[in-house]
Amino acid sequence: MLRLKLSTGIVLAALIAVLGVTSIALARTQTAAAKIVTVKATEFHFALSTRTARHGLFIFKVTNRGHVKHDFKIAGKKTPLIAPGKSATLRVTLTKGPHKYICTVIGHAAAGMKGTFRAT
Ligand SMILES: [Cu+2]
Structure with a gap:
Protein backbone atom coordinates (compact mmCIF):
# COMPACT_ATOMS: atom_id res chain seq x y z
CA MET A 1 0.00 0.00 0.00
CA ALA A 33 2.59 35.50 -31.85
CA ALA A 34 2.80 39.30 -31.44
CA LYS A 35 3.79 40.72 -34.79
CA ILE A 36 6.44 43.40 -34.81
CA VAL A 37 6.17 46.30 -37.23
CA THR A 38 8.95 48.87 -37.34
CA VAL A 39 7.94 52.44 -38.09
CA LYS A 40 10.28 55.26 -39.09
CA ALA A 41 8.85 58.74 -38.66
CA THR A 42 10.28 61.66 -40.62
CA GLU A 43 8.95 65.01 -41.91
CA PHE A 44 6.29 64.24 -42.98
CA HIS A 45 6.05 60.56 -43.62
CA PHE A 46 5.78 57.16 -41.93
CA ALA A 47 7.76 54.24 -43.36
CA LEU A 48 6.41 50.91 -42.07
CA SER A 49 8.20 47.58 -42.45
CA THR A 50 4.85 46.23 -43.61
CA ARG A 51 1.38 47.69 -44.04
CA THR A 52 -0.49 44.41 -44.09
CA ALA A 53 -0.50 41.38 -41.77
CA ARG A 54 -2.85 38.89 -40.18
CA HIS A 55 -5.04 40.44 -37.44
CA GLY A 56 -4.02 39.98 -33.80
CA LEU A 57 -1.54 41.46 -31.40
CA PHE A 58 0.98 43.91 -32.82
CA ILE A 59 3.96 45.72 -31.43
CA PHE A 60 4.75 48.87 -33.38
CA LYS A 61 8.34 49.98 -32.80
CA VAL A 62 8.36 53.63 -33.73
CA THR A 63 11.61 55.54 -34.22
CA ASN A 64 11.70 59.24 -34.89
CA ARG A 65 14.29 59.81 -37.63
CA GLY A 66 13.13 63.37 -38.15
CA HIS A 67 14.01 66.72 -36.62
CA VAL A 68 10.82 67.55 -34.74
CA LYS A 69 8.67 65.54 -32.31
CA HIS A 70 6.22 62.97 -33.66
CA ASP A 71 3.84 60.35 -32.34
CA PHE A 72 2.05 57.38 -33.88
CA LYS A 73 -1.63 56.60 -33.36
CA ILE A 74 -3.51 53.53 -34.55
CA ALA A 75 -6.76 51.85 -33.43
CA GLY A 76 -7.31 54.40 -30.64
CA LYS A 77 -3.89 53.94 -29.08
CA LYS A 78 -0.89 56.22 -29.44
CA THR A 79 2.71 56.54 -28.40
CA PRO A 80 3.88 59.46 -26.31
CA LEU A 81 5.47 62.31 -28.28
CA ILE A 82 8.81 60.97 -29.47
CA ALA A 83 11.80 63.31 -29.60
CA PRO A 84 14.14 63.18 -32.63
CA GLY A 85 16.40 60.13 -32.43
CA LYS A 86 14.22 58.41 -29.81
CA SER A 87 11.91 55.40 -30.02
CA ALA A 88 8.68 54.15 -28.44
CA THR A 89 6.71 50.94 -28.68
CA LEU A 90 2.98 50.55 -28.97
CA ARG A 91 1.19 47.26 -28.21
CA VAL A 92 -2.17 47.09 -29.90
CA THR A 93 -4.62 44.43 -31.01
CA LEU A 94 -5.86 44.96 -34.55
CA THR A 95 -9.10 43.40 -35.72
CA LYS A 96 -9.61 42.34 -39.33
CA GLY A 97 -9.90 45.29 -41.67
CA PRO A 98 -8.28 48.62 -42.45
CA HIS A 99 -6.85 50.73 -39.62
CA LYS A 100 -5.84 54.32 -40.22
CA TYR A 101 -2.67 55.55 -38.56
CA ILE A 102 -1.61 59.15 -38.09
CA CYS A 103 0.77 61.48 -36.31
CA THR A 104 -1.44 63.58 -34.01
CA VAL A 105 0.85 66.64 -33.95
CA ILE A 106 -1.18 69.47 -35.50
CA GLY A 107 -0.71 69.63 -39.26
CA HIS A 108 1.47 66.52 -39.55
CA ALA A 109 -1.19 64.09 -40.78
CA ALA A 110 -2.37 66.66 -43.34
CA ALA A 111 1.25 67.04 -44.47
CA GLY A 112 1.51 63.30 -45.11
CA MET A 113 2.01 61.51 -41.79
CA LYS A 114 -0.90 59.13 -42.27
CA GLY A 115 -1.74 55.86 -43.90
CA THR A 116 -3.75 52.68 -43.66
CA PHE A 117 -2.68 49.38 -42.15
CA ARG A 118 -4.60 46.36 -43.37
CA ALA A 119 -5.14 43.47 -40.96
CA THR A 120 -6.30 40.37 -42.84
CU1 LIG B 1 4.51 64.18 -36.74
Missing part, protein backbone atom coordinates in the same frame (compact mmCIF):
# COMPACT_ATOMS: atom_id res chain seq x y z
CA LEU A 2 2.83 2.32 0.85
CA ARG A 3 4.47 1.42 -2.47
CA LEU A 4 1.26 2.28 -4.32
CA LYS A 5 1.04 5.65 -2.56
CA LEU A 6 4.69 6.38 -3.37
CA SER A 7 4.33 5.55 -7.06
CA THR A 8 1.10 7.57 -7.26
CA GLY A 9 2.99 10.46 -5.72
CA ILE A 10 5.78 10.14 -8.28
CA VAL A 11 3.29 10.00 -11.17
CA LEU A 12 1.50 13.08 -9.81
CA ALA A 13 4.78 14.97 -9.43
CA ALA A 14 5.75 14.07 -13.00
CA LEU A 15 2.33 15.15 -14.27
CA ILE A 16 2.58 18.49 -12.49
CA ALA A 17 6.08 19.02 -13.93
CA VAL A 18 4.84 18.25 -17.47
CA LEU A 19 1.86 20.59 -17.07
CA GLY A 20 4.15 23.34 -15.82
CA VAL A 21 6.47 23.02 -18.81
CA THR A 22 3.48 22.94 -21.16
CA SER A 23 2.01 26.15 -19.76
CA ILE A 24 5.39 27.89 -20.04
CA ALA A 25 5.63 26.74 -23.67
CA LEU A 26 2.10 28.01 -24.36
CA ALA A 27 2.89 31.39 -22.80
CA ARG A 28 5.98 31.65 -25.00
CA THR A 29 3.95 30.82 -28.09
CA GLN A 30 1.44 33.57 -27.27
CA THR A 31 4.23 36.12 -26.78
CA ALA A 32 5.89 35.05 -30.02
Whole structure:
Protein backbone atom coordinates (compact mmCIF):
# COMPACT_ATOMS: atom_id res chain seq x y z
CA MET A 1 0.00 0.00 0.00
CA LEU A 2 2.83 2.32 0.85
CA ARG A 3 4.47 1.42 -2.47
CA LEU A 4 1.26 2.28 -4.32
CA LYS A 5 1.04 5.65 -2.56
CA LEU A 6 4.69 6.38 -3.37
CA SER A 7 4.33 5.55 -7.06
CA THR A 8 1.10 7.57 -7.26
CA GLY A 9 2.99 10.46 -5.72
CA ILE A 10 5.78 10.14 -8.28
CA VAL A 11 3.29 10.00 -11.17
CA LEU A 12 1.50 13.08 -9.81
CA ALA A 13 4.78 14.97 -9.43
CA ALA A 14 5.75 14.07 -13.00
CA LEU A 15 2.33 15.15 -14.27
CA ILE A 16 2.58 18.49 -12.49
CA ALA A 17 6.08 19.02 -13.93
CA VAL A 18 4.84 18.25 -17.47
CA LEU A 19 1.86 20.59 -17.07
CA GLY A 20 4.15 23.34 -15.82
CA VAL A 21 6.47 23.02 -18.81
CA THR A 22 3.48 22.94 -21.16
CA SER A 23 2.01 26.15 -19.76
CA ILE A 24 5.39 27.89 -20.04
CA ALA A 25 5.63 26.74 -23.67
CA LEU A 26 2.10 28.01 -24.36
CA ALA A 27 2.89 31.39 -22.80
CA ARG A 28 5.98 31.65 -25.00
CA THR A 29 3.95 30.82 -28.09
CA GLN A 30 1.44 33.57 -27.27
CA THR A 31 4.23 36.12 -26.78
CA ALA A 32 5.89 35.05 -30.02
CA ALA A 33 2.59 35.50 -31.85
CA ALA A 34 2.80 39.30 -31.44
CA LYS A 35 3.79 40.72 -34.79
CA ILE A 36 6.44 43.40 -34.81
CA VAL A 37 6.17 46.30 -37.23
CA THR A 38 8.95 48.87 -37.34
CA VAL A 39 7.94 52.44 -38.09
CA LYS A 40 10.28 55.26 -39.09
CA ALA A 41 8.85 58.74 -38.66
CA THR A 42 10.28 61.66 -40.62
CA GLU A 43 8.95 65.01 -41.91
CA PHE A 44 6.29 64.24 -42.98
CA HIS A 45 6.05 60.56 -43.62
CA PHE A 46 5.78 57.16 -41.93
CA ALA A 47 7.76 54.24 -43.36
CA LEU A 48 6.41 50.91 -42.07
CA SER A 49 8.20 47.58 -42.45
CA THR A 50 4.85 46.23 -43.61
CA ARG A 51 1.38 47.69 -44.04
CA THR A 52 -0.49 44.41 -44.09
CA ALA A 53 -0.50 41.38 -41.77
CA ARG A 54 -2.85 38.89 -40.18
CA HIS A 55 -5.04 40.44 -37.44
CA GLY A 56 -4.02 39.98 -33.80
CA LEU A 57 -1.54 41.46 -31.40
CA PHE A 58 0.98 43.91 -32.82
CA ILE A 59 3.96 45.72 -31.43
CA PHE A 60 4.75 48.87 -33.38
CA LYS A 61 8.34 49.98 -32.80
CA VAL A 62 8.36 53.63 -33.73
CA THR A 63 11.61 55.54 -34.22
CA ASN A 64 11.70 59.24 -34.89
CA ARG A 65 14.29 59.81 -37.63
CA GLY A 66 13.13 63.37 -38.15
CA HIS A 67 14.01 66.72 -36.62
CA VAL A 68 10.82 67.55 -34.74
CA LYS A 69 8.67 65.54 -32.31
CA HIS A 70 6.22 62.97 -33.66
CA ASP A 71 3.84 60.35 -32.34
CA PHE A 72 2.05 57.38 -33.88
CA LYS A 73 -1.63 56.60 -33.36
CA ILE A 74 -3.51 53.53 -34.55
CA ALA A 75 -6.76 51.85 -33.43
CA GLY A 76 -7.31 54.40 -30.64
CA LYS A 77 -3.89 53.94 -29.08
CA LYS A 78 -0.89 56.22 -29.44
CA THR A 79 2.71 56.54 -28.40
CA PRO A 80 3.88 59.46 -26.31
CA LEU A 81 5.47 62.31 -28.28
CA ILE A 82 8.81 60.97 -29.47
CA ALA A 83 11.80 63.31 -29.60
CA PRO A 84 14.14 63.18 -32.63
CA GLY A 85 16.40 60.13 -32.43
CA LYS A 86 14.22 58.41 -29.81
CA SER A 87 11.91 55.40 -30.02
CA ALA A 88 8.68 54.15 -28.44
CA THR A 89 6.71 50.94 -28.68
CA LEU A 90 2.98 50.55 -28.97
CA ARG A 91 1.19 47.26 -28.21
CA VAL A 92 -2.17 47.09 -29.90
CA THR A 93 -4.62 44.43 -31.01
CA LEU A 94 -5.86 44.96 -34.55
CA THR A 95 -9.10 43.40 -35.72
CA LYS A 96 -9.61 42.34 -39.33
CA GLY A 97 -9.90 45.29 -41.67
CA PRO A 98 -8.28 48.62 -42.45
CA HIS A 99 -6.85 50.73 -39.62
CA LYS A 100 -5.84 54.32 -40.22
CA TYR A 101 -2.67 55.55 -38.56
CA ILE A 102 -1.61 59.15 -38.09
CA CYS A 103 0.77 61.48 -36.31
CA THR A 104 -1.44 63.58 -34.01
CA VAL A 105 0.85 66.64 -33.95
CA ILE A 106 -1.18 69.47 -35.50
CA GLY A 107 -0.71 69.63 -39.26
CA HIS A 108 1.47 66.52 -39.55
CA ALA A 109 -1.19 64.09 -40.78
CA ALA A 110 -2.37 66.66 -43.34
CA ALA A 111 1.25 67.04 -44.47
CA GLY A 112 1.51 63.30 -45.11
CA MET A 113 2.01 61.51 -41.79
CA LYS A 114 -0.90 59.13 -42.27
CA GLY A 115 -1.74 55.86 -43.90
CA THR A 116 -3.75 52.68 -43.66
CA PHE A 117 -2.68 49.38 -42.15
CA ARG A 118 -4.60 46.36 -43.37
CA ALA A 119 -5.14 43.47 -40.96
CA THR A 120 -6.30 40.37 -42.84
CU1 LIG B 1 4.51 64.18 -36.74
